[in-house]
Amino acid sequence: MNQRIPSSSLPQQSVSERRAAGAVTARTGAGDRLRSWLGHHREMSREAWRRFFASPMSSGMTALVIAIALALPAALQLGLTNFQRAVAGWDGQPQISVFVHKRAKEAAVQSFAEELRANTLVAGVTYISPEEALAEFQQASGLGDALAGMDSNPLPAVLLVRPAGSDSAALEALATKLRESALTDSVVLDMAWVQRLAQLTELGRRLSLGLACLLALGVLLVVVNSIRLHIENRREEILVVKLVGATDAFVRRPFLYTGLCYGLAGGLIAWLLVSIGVWLLAGPVGGLANLYGSGFRLQGPGFTYFAGLAGGAALLGLSGAWMAVARHISAIQPR
Numbered sequence: 001m002n003q004r005i006p007s008s009s010l011p012q013q014s015v016s017e018r019r020a021a022g023a024v025t026a027r028t029g030a031g032d033r034l035r036s037w038l039g040h041h042r043e044m045s046r047e048a049w050r051r052f053f054a055s056p057m058s059s060g061m062t063a064l065v066i067a068i069a070l071a072l073p074a075a076l077q078l079g080l081t082n083f084q085r086a087v088a089g090w091d092g093q094p095q096i097s098v099f100v101h102k103r104a105k106e107a108a109v110q111s112f113a114e115e116l117r118a119n120t121l122v123a124g125v126t127y128i129s130p131e132e133a134l135a136e137f138q139q140a141s142g143l144g145d146a147l148a149g150m151d152s153n154p155l156p157a158v159l160l161v162r163p164a165g166s167d168s169a170a171l172e173a174l175a176t177k178l179r180e181s182a183l184t185d186s187v188v189l190d191m192a193w194v195q196r197l198a199q200l201t202e203l204g205r206r207l208s209l210g211l212a213c214l215l216a217l218g219v220l221l222v223v224v225n226s227i228r229l230h231i232e233n234r235r236e237e238i239l240v241v242k243l244v245g246a247t248d249a250f251v252r253r254p255f256l257y258t259g260l261c262y263g264l265a266g267g268l269i270a271w272l273l274v275s276i277g278v279w280l281l282a283g284p285v286g287g288l289a290n291l292y293g294s295g296f297r298l299q300g301p302g303f304t305y306f307a308g309l310a311g312g313a314a315l316l317g318l319s320g321a322w323m324a325v326a327r328h329i330s331a332i333q334p335r
Contacts, residue, residue: 040253048257052265059265062226066266069219070313071273073212078274078301080204086289086296096175097188098159102130104183109157112183116161121174126160133158156185216316219266223259223320230255231328243334252325256318263317267310274301274309 052059100109109127116125128136133155161178163171175189231238238251278300289296301309 044254052261063265067269069215070270076208096161099185100157101185123164124162128158219316220320224324227321227324259317259321263314267313271306
């Protein structure tokens with residue numbers, strides 16, 4: 001008669017015996033995964049530079065196209081910065097010229113000037129006597145001999161009022177208040193050239209910004225097309241690594257570093273082009289400034305400018321590469 005043997009009476013295997021009898025599943029720690037991830041990034045960055053220098057003609061042409069596209073807005077922005085430096089020494093504050101009645105007493109005019117200086121809307125007042133105005137006119141016009149024979153001085157005293165602000169409405173209100181004074185003959189608000197200069201500077205800034213956006217789009221298209229060609233050339237390799245279980249992130253990593261290399265190389269060449277241009281123009285610009293009695297010197301692209309240009313170019317290269325791999329890598333799947 002067969003008897004059923006209870007399972008509790010069967011010999012039990014220990015954990016070590018079960019591990020010795022079969023395969024063991026090991027878990028990879030977070031530290032190991034991080035080291036592996038960083039190691040793959042280092043390997044892919046070195047491989048990207050090796051591939052870049054392995055084909056210097058095609059890589060150099062792509063980097064040169066990127067550099068030219070970046071050098072144009074960069075040179076315009078640098079020129080605008082130098083223009084702002086050149087006009088920074090000029091008196092860009094609007095000025096109000098107050099012509100006093102010729103019959104006004106000098107003491108009354110001086111008292112009026114002191115009242116204006118106490119006004120919070122006025123930053124400063126310069127008094128020009130009729131004699132000083134005549135001497136300045138003789139020197140500027142070259143008619144000193146003709147004016148010396150005149151019996152009386154036809155020029156009035158002038159108060160040059162420098163406002164505390166540059167708001168158009170406030171300046172017009174101050175000029176109207178000055179016209180209401182019994183001592184003033186006429187008031188001239190000289191701010192047209194300041195407005196023209198501000199509008200010209202704003203026009204240059206917007207032009208450089210628009211050109212930079214347009215050419216940045218061109219850089220993205222160049223990088224996208226270059227990375228697409230790289231992907232097509234390595235299609236079989238991508239299929240093989242995907243067959244053994246590689247993820248899309250693993251596959252696109254070398255192409256992202258390739259785009260980064262294109263961007264960095266293009267930024268470096270663009271900085272060199274701008275520096276050469278500044279070096280070529282520095283002499284003529286300095287000579288022209290000396291003729292006008294100015295000590296202005298053309299400022300070249302420094303380290304901060306280089307870092308910004310290289311960083312922006314690298315970001316454009318990385319963005320273009322990401323756009324390319326996001327579209328093409330996922331479409332390559334093993335059957």
